[in-house]
Amino acid sequence: MRRKKIQVMIVDDSAVVRQVISSVLKTDSELEVCGAVADPLFAMTRMRMQWPDVIVLDIEMPRMDGISFLKKIMAERPTPVVICSTLTEKGAETTMQAISAGAVEIITKPKVGLKGFLHDSAKVLIGAVKAASKANLKPIQAASVKASSLKVKPKLSADTILAAGKLSILKTTEQVVAIGTSTGGTQALELVLKALPRLSPGIVVVQHMPEKFTAAFSERLNSLCEISVKEARHKMRVLPGQALIAPGGKHMLLKRSGAQYYVEVIDGPLVSRHRPSVDVLFRSVAQSAGANALGIIMTGMGDDGVKGMLEMRQAGALTLAQDEASCVVYGMPREAVNRGAVERSLPLVEVPQAILDYSQ
Incomplete structure (x- = not known):
């Protein structure tokens, strides 16, 4: 029996x-273009x-516009949407509105050299569409949690960036939470970070x-959250009540210290086909924080972060999925669960409480 494509x-006016x-x-045998039209009305x-x-x-x-169309689709019949947006500051801000409305992936397109760029990015585009086709849109739409409800208690591997080394297992009072995510992660992160009170551990x-x-994403989250959310800059301190988002392309x-x-x-x-990479962050957390860290791997396609999370667990960190x-x-x-990198899995709505429980 042939598998349905x-x-x-x-939908693009160009x-x-x-x-x-x-x-x-x-070019991919699993995909079939059923329509290519110039605007949402078509x-x-x-x-x-x-x-x-x-x-x-x-x-x-x-x-x-695409956002009005997206909102109409999500209200009528929720369907996975991949945004194909121009790589500009203005385009990024608008795309964040689309992500908030329910889009699951972003593909960027430059203003010049478009044809060559899209051909060079064929694997990324095909991967994004396939990941979107597997998206389960119901959890994010249905999930919610309020800060007031939380109980505050008394491919290339990471070797190319950071060599495997001695793991830090010395327990200190300074704690850090490391989160890695991909497809669907923008909505998931919004839910988690919005629920956290200002007295929360530092988050990367x-x-x-x-x-x-990532700059527009960070600014949006910062406007919605009690904690401070910033796009990370080199040498920036990790502080309680603050989340640092790795900048795209770094x-x-x-x-x-x-x-x-x-x-x-x-x-x-x-x-692991990404920059930023979760594996790179998690390995560095294993080496620099060890048992003083909480690692959380969330929604996403592929296996980026799995090796780094296993190293975190081996270093004494608490690891959740x-x-x-x-x-x-x-x-x-x-993948993280299958490779023994995860101590416990939990629903998205329970992640904020797990972060606070860890910091008590």
């Missing part, structure tokens, strides 16, 4: 973009005849996201 609709994305997706007409499994959506289009985060988008490592922690933000090759039922894509957490 993933049906993909492309004929070049539609043609290039179509040709890229057609898309809605086509979707009445055949509803796609995944939509690749531009933001700025005539007659109806790798969310797979392109350059420029690796972030945790370092220790005495009893204090800070981050290094550096260049380097892709690790988001459970399958609450993940948009149960990829990274599944």
Whole structure:
């Protein structure tokens, strides 16, 4: 019996973009382009005849913008959406609105050299569409938790960035929480960080996201959270009541000076196909914090972070994974559980309480 192909609709006002994305997706035998249209109104007409499994959506289009279209889809029939957005500061801010509305992935496109860029990024584009097709949209839409409800108690591996070394197991009073996530992680992180009170341990985060988008993402979270949320800069201190988000296109490592922690933000090759890489962050946490750390791996496709989380556990850190039922894509957490890197799995809504319990 032949496996049903993933049906993909492309909605973009650029004929070049539609043609290039179509040709890229057609190179994969598991994908089929069921429509490529110039704007959301054309898309809605086509979707009445055949509803796609995944939509690749531009933001700025005539007659109806992508965000309005996305909100309409999510209200009518929730469908995985991959945003194909221009890599600009303005585009990043708008794309964050789309992520908030329910989009699960971001693909960036430059203003010049578009055709060559999309062909060079074929694996990324195909991977994003496949990851989106597996997305479970219900958990994020249904999940919520309030800070007031929390009980405060009295591929290339990471070797290319940071060599494996002696693990830190000395327990100190300074604690750090390290979170790694990918597909679906923007909504999951928003839920977790919004629920935390100001008296929370310092947090370092790798969310797979392109350059420029992490700044807009951090600013959005900062406007919503009691804790401070910032895009990390080189040598920035890790402080209680603050979350540092690794900037897109850079690796972030945790370092220790005495009893204090800070981050290094550096260049380097892709690790586990990503930059920033969760594996790089988690390995650095194992080496610099050891038993003083809590590691959390959340929704995402692939296995980035699995090796680093195992090293964290071996160093004495508490390691947790988001459970399958609450993940948009149960990829990274599944691999971490299967390799013995995780001490316990828990629903997304229980993650904020676990962070506070750890810090007591």
